[in-house]
Amino acid sequence: MKFFIDSANIDEIREAAGLGILDGVTTNPSLVAKEGKDFRQLLDEILAIVDGPVSAEVVSTDQEGILREAHELAKIHENIVIKVPLIREGLKAVRSLSDEGIKTNVTLCFSPTQALLAAKAGATYISPFVGRLDDISIDGMELIEQIITIYRNYDYRTQVLVASIRHPLHILQAGLLGADVATIPFKVIDQMFAHPLTDSGLQRFLDDWKKSDARFV
Ligand code: E4P
Numbered sequence: 001m002k003f004f005i006d007s008a009n010i011d012e013i014r015e016a017a018g019l020g021i022l023d024g025v026t027t028n029p030s031l032v033a034k035e036g037k038d039f040r041q042l043l044d045e046i047l048a049i050v051d052g053p054v055s056a057e058v059v060s061t062d063q064e065g066i067l068r069e070a071h072e073l074a075k076i077h078e079n080i081v082i083k084v085p086l087i088r089e090g091l092k093a094v095r096s097l098s099d100e101g102i103k104t105n106v107t108l109c110f111s112p113t114q115a116l117l118a119a120k121a122g123a124t125y126i127s128p129f130v131g132r133l134d135d136i137s138i139d140g141m142e143l144i145e146q147i148i149t150i151y152r153n154y155d156y157r158t159q160v161l162v163a164s165i166r167h168p169l170h171i172l173q174a175g176l177l178g179a180d181v182a183t184i185p186f187k188v189i190d191q192m193f194a195h196p197l198t199d200s201g202l203q204r205f206l207d208d209w210k211k212s213d214a215r216f217v
Contacts, residue, residue: 012186024052057083098122129164
């Protein structure tokens with residue numbers, strides 16, 4: 001299972017990369033806007049930290065504009081993955097990018113049949129948004145299960161990238177279902193480390209050691 005960080009914040013990306021568990025990065029226009037930096041500069045900084053796929057999203061909504069932006073982004077670095085919204089014009093662009101050998105991440109997926117369309121268009125990744133579905137009382141993980149079943153039935157190569165993750169339980173469920181990638185907010189990466197028995201257990205080991213005559217050799 002690959003772990004991407006869902007962030008455009010350089011401090012978060014650097015810290016997650018330092019943990020040695022990071023395979024890539026996903027950004028979106030909202031995350032980029034939050035940083036208040038030039039998009040190109042931000043991408044260059046991210047690419048210098050992480051040697052793996054970095055999703056950068058287009059903001060045009062017509063095929064021609066999407067392709068123009070995609071080619072600009074693809075020129076920056078071979079690790080750039082073009083993030084494209086799951087709309088008609090987007091999937092037309094994904095088909096031609098895929099034919100050119102440019103990697104794509106189809107975003108804003110909320111149904112299994114949308115995911116099927118993305119696979120047929122040749123998407124490298126599909127990003128189903130589990131948290132946003134949970135938010136409206138629809139089970140986001142059920143969508144992941146359905147997509148994985150459909151892709152396995154027909155041996156589609158499109159990788160399932162679980163997005164809009166809100167808590168470690170989403171990662172657990174994604175792993176049990178065999179999702180290819182989880183893109184995780186920094187806060188959730190942090191939460192995954194935590195267990196009260198780890199903290200109390202470590203404290204007891206250290207206290208017992210201190211009280212004894214044992215010396216570290
Ligand atoms: C990732 O690719 C998406 O842009 C992101 O996971 C959306 O997450 P949100 O629903 O927390 O904004």
